[in-house]
Amino acid sequence: MIAQLRNASPRREAVFMAVAAVILIALPWIMPYIGGYRELATRILIWGIFALGFDILVGFTGYLSFGHAAFWGIGAYCSGYYLLHANANALVAILIGVAVATAVAILLGYLTLRRHGIYFAILTLAFAEMFYYAALAPLQDWTGGDNGLTGIRTPELFGVKLDGDEMHYFVAAWTLLAIYFARRIARSPFGLMLRAIKSNETRLQSTGVNVYRYKVTAFAISGLYAGLAGTLYALYETYVPTESLHWTTSGEVVIMSVIGGFGTLIGPMIGAGIVLYLENVLSASTEQWLLIQGLIFMFFVIFLPGGVMEGLQRLADWGRKRHESATEAEARGAAPKGASAPTAPLRQRSQKG
Amino acid sequence: MALLDVGGVTKRFAGLTALDNVDLKVEAGSVHSIIGPNGAGKSTLLNVLTGSIKPDRGSVVFDGHGLVPLQPYEINQLGVARVFQSPEIFPELSLLDNVMVATFAARDGSYKLNLFEHPSRAGELRQFAEEVLVDVGLEEHLTMPAKHLSRGDKRRLELAVCLAHRPRLLLLDEPTAGMSQTETHSTVELLRKISATGMTKIIIEHDMEVVFSLSSRITVLHQGRVIADGPPAQIREDEAVQEAYLGGVHL
Amino acid sequence: MDIGSLALQLLTGLQIGAIYVLIALGLTLIFGTLGVANFAHGALFVIGGYLGWLISSTTGYWAAFILVPLILFGIGVILERGLIQFFYRRPVTDQILVTFGLALVIQEILRWIFGGSTKPFPPPTWALIPVDIGIGYYPPWRLIIVAVTIAIVVLLFLLLRYTRFGLVVRAGMHDPEMLRFLGINVTARFTLVFGFGALLAGIAGVIGGPTTAIYPEVGMAMLVPSFLVVVIGGMGSLPGAIIAGILMGEAVSLAVLLYPPISQVIVYIVAAVILLWRPRGLFGHKGVMG
Ligand SMILES: Nc1ncnc2c1ncn2[C@@H]1O[C@H](COP(=O)(O)OP(=O)(O)OP(=O)(O)O)[C@@H](O)[C@H]1O
Ligand SMILES: [Mg+2]
DSSP, X not given: OHHHHHTOOHHHHHHHHHHHHHHHHHHHXXXXXXXXXXXXXXXXXXXXXXXXXXXXXXXXXXOOOSOTHHHHHHHHHXXXXXXXXXXXXXXXXXXXXXXXXXXXXXXHHHHHTTSOHHHHHHHHHHHHHHHHHHHHTTTHHHHOGGGOBOOOOOOEETTEEOOHHHHXXXXXXXXXXXXXXXXXXXXXXXXXXXXXXXXXXXXXXXXXXXXXXXXXXXXXXXXXXXXXXXHHHHHHXXXXXXXXXXXXXXXXXXXXXXXXXXXXXXXXXXHHHHHHHHHHHHHTTOSOHHHHHHHHHHHHHHHOTTHHHHHHHHHHHHHHHHHHHHHHHHHHTSOOOOOOOOOOOSSOOOOOO | OOSEEEEEEEEEETTEEEEEEEEEEEOTTOEEEEEOSTTSSHHHHHHHHHTSSOOSEEEEEETTEEOTTSOHHHXXXXXXXXXXXXXXXXXXXXXHHHHHHHHHHXXXXXXOOOTTOOGGGGHHHHHHHHHHHHHTTOOSOTTSBGGGSOHHHHHHHHHHHHHTTOOSEEXXXXXXXXXXXXXXXXXXXXXXXXXXXXXXXXXXXXXXXXXXXXXXXXXXXXXXXXXXXXXXXXHHHOHHHHHHTTTSOOO | OOHHXXXXXXXXXXXXXXXXHHHHHHHHHHHHHHOOOOTTHHHHHHHHHHHHHHHHHHTOHHHHHHHHHHHHHHHHHHHHHHTGGGGTTSOXXXXXXXXXXXXXXXXXXXXXXXXXXXXOOOOOGGGGSOEEOSSSEEOHHHHHHHHHXXXXXXXXXXHHHHSHHHHHHHHHHHOHHHHHHHTOOHHHHHHHHHHHHHHHHHHHHHHHHHHHOBOTXXXXXXXXXXXXXXXXXXXXXXXXXXXXXXXXXXXXXXXXXXXXXXXXXXXXXXXXXXXXXXXXXXXXXXXXXX
16 A cells, blocks of 8 residues: 555646545535535544544554544643634644644653553553543643633634634645645655564664654654644534543544554544444444444454455455456466465554564 | 774673673674574674673774664664574565665665655665665565565575665674575675675674685684684684584584 | 541552552563453453442342452453454554453443443441541551452462462563473463453452442543553562552552642652653563563
């Protein structure tokens, strides 16, 4: 997937972005026809940005964070606080939220990335919980404690109130930017270094690369994306709930990414769409949406760890194989059960402790 | 002056002295072999040279730089590359990308925030990477993930990754281990070819045929201690060496 | 504040720490032997709490105290055989993800069965009436928690030191490769270890449930500090987990006394400070895990 992406020509890239733009903008119009509502599209894009940035860390370097709620939440709280107490300027609100979230990400990256696998997952989870509990009690004068930040004014962009469709266009623009830059990063030498980290850190160290700094940078980038998504969420909801910092938010982005498929950039965004869409549809008929979500997640982890993207890839391979053996059979007039060219599995694996 | 000067290096692991006051001088342009029975401390010595293990005592000086306090990546950037005992490559990356990582590291140093560099800008590096791959005999399947390679080919790839950096000192830990006769043969040929470029090498090897055909100097380690050091002809005659290898490999 | 109330507060810290210790010991055993960080361990704790509440309100507390750990042992064995064992050879990331998914599913099943509200899970009435322990009046329940924990810890150490099972577990914690090499039936021991870890979580749930309150999310709320206890103890070190658990309990308890708003944050602050000072934890050594 990424290998293909690296070789894409500028023209194909332009076509890709144009198609993406059309889809992002059309989404609110499609939603009502498939059992959603217009604003659901905006929500999906916001979570899509979150998942996209998350993939740059987890999908590329293989470091699974359980603490990205921290950056989403800090972004949301900071921009919410600005809108609440200062001004309605959407761009300034975003700038503040993203800057603080990224700064915190750099700091936490330095602290947590000295360790691998399990250790890293636990430490990120713990630090995020620290922010959650800090917001809940000691900082409640600023964060509104249990109530979160309520009564945030509708943000404005050059005098235009960002509400409903305007908000959607605004978010769609950010999403396009996010996709564009993520794909540039994936294709850059920097992106190659990240994939090398996932593949073999020892080799990378011995190849003269300061692995730690690359990891911190990847962490900061994913924190920036999370912060951006969090600020957009605050702007969109005009409300910052305490859950923004809670581990369930970190868990949500993990679930979306797994269902969509880590390491594919577009997969986690699709995962965000699937999760939010199903939540919307199923919540109407059952109280047990979270249980269903958990079971779907387990299904993917157990049977299809590469997510929907791996599923699609397998389907495509299967189809091609059938096609190939069919044409082969035609050509030879017999039906040999031949193996076609081995295809590389989509998902990268590495054993890291 | 020697390119590499190891002085009095000692390393203990929980009671076991893996390296005991080891001295080693490697001249520029030479092929220096380190031999010794299993567990003699050969790989540990390489670990000290590349910075992945810090010695308890002693100094390592490479071209005027003290290596002991440095990180592995800093040592590599100074021009010391290593082929590991069991091949360390990037299994999920394509052959070409394996080498590209090294070419980028050679061009950009240990870290560069080039987030948006377009792949088309790396055309020259790519060409160089392909050449290096051809040099080690891997000219096919350049876009195939490296994990599908045979063990021998993985080692060739690792060698290519090291060479892409144009190191001044190349460390090879048992480059022919686990290889068939023909693979061993072509590897020796390959190493000869590299030697012709004047690159300094340290080779750890159990295959004495390989050792004596390649080396300009040999150091023998036994239980963490240097028991002999000299040109191949002298080592062949050395009694302590015969003793250490008694029942082991025949010289 | 007088010495007496400080001493009582420290005692409460010991009790809070005791629950952390029980959960953390199970985590450490499982992590040390199987190499799996069990994100579902908090969920096992909650199952223990709910079962304790259910059994004690129908049959009586002591029945709960005996039955719950046994049931949890059974659940642990089933989970290991039915799910966890298939992940030993998969990437660490997948192990984390599957136990995390398990935690979510268990939490939601519990919510489905018992509802989302907090269950009152009172210990036996006599254990709530404060008694004079010399430095002041104190509810015996908390003392019992500490005593039970001490007994468990002693039993655990005897088990590890003097039984063949213990030998294998210790060897496994030291060097997992070695076990396979020795041709020991690792599979059966792994199942036992997981079951045993679950049993400890069950004990924690049944004796700690009354102090933490029982609701579906309390599992995660207890898991995160317990994980931190494991980490700052030095991952894979049992004595480390005990000392770190007590330290955390005392930190929480003193925060409640001195400045209540930070009582839930203090765990993380202490952990951050310790890890900055000793990145591998108090008893951590290189080589166990990254
Ligand atoms: N990280 C370590 N911790 C503990 N002991 C170690 C470690 N690394 C090596 N050793 C021990 O040090 C001794 C020397 O090991 P080393 O790998 O250097 O030997 P070697 O000469 O490379 O052997 P071989 O020919 O088998 O590769 C061995 O006894 C080994 O068990
Ligand atoms: Mg060796």
